[in-house]
Amino acid sequence: MSGGEACDGKKLVRSSSGLRMVPEHHAARSPFGLDEPPWVPDKDCPRCMQCETKFDFITRKHHCRRCGKCFCDKCCSKKVPLSRMCFVDPVRQCAECALISQKETEFYDKQLKVLMNGATFCVARGTSEKSEMMVCRLSNNQRYLFLDGDSHYEIEIAQIxxxxxxxxxxxxxxxxxxxxxxxxxxxxxxSEELTQIKFTASEDFNSNKKLSAAWLAAMHKHNGTPILIGTAGGYHDIYAAPNS
Incomplete structure (x- = not known):
């Protein structure tokens, strides 16, 4: 087993927001993951933070599981999958967060699977013109890019x-x-120096070429869904723009 996938075990935990299936080891946490937000204390939100309706015995307050703010039922009625927080079931979210989560769900259901299945590329490292045919895929815990051919490379997502x-x-x-x-x-x-690697879709096999194109499309933004790139201070969202 590769070092990038040595700790893939998961456990079921219950939080105030619902059941979550999380990695047993923090080191195996996906860089796509989000921490649960702290909830705005009940005493600090006498009114809905969207429509400003006053809460009372009839108008109850609800916390959005994604942002932690409190809303009335009308402004926080949607239950949407929240894969980035590892929730097992759809959870209550405000309208703004629900839209974001819906876009991310498509990324998780489609693009992420394509990235993990992998595709074949001609790979050239640094300034070398010599390339090697390699299969590139995202690791099961989504922390590494694996490149397999005559050689084997593991690129940590946090270092991209x-x-x-x-x-x-x-x-x-x-x-x-x-x-x-x-x-x-x-x-x-x-090392503090950046290493460059170039992936080129193979022109030799049409079937591989289609898989490679699908893999690249998954790496590209999809309906505004960001690709997550790590930094020393944590993870941030970037949009992979063509020729930018």
């Missing part, structure tokens, strides 16, 4: 600095483009 999707077929109107590759820069543990 920039991701640039390469496209071709650009038109003045901005349409009809397709992803053909990716430039990725990351830090090797123990």
């Amino acid at each position: 600095s920039t991701v640039q999707i390469l496209t071709e077929g650009f038109t003045p109107g901005g349409g009809n483009t397709r992803a053909t590759g990716m430039l990725l820069q990351y830090k090797v543990p123990g």
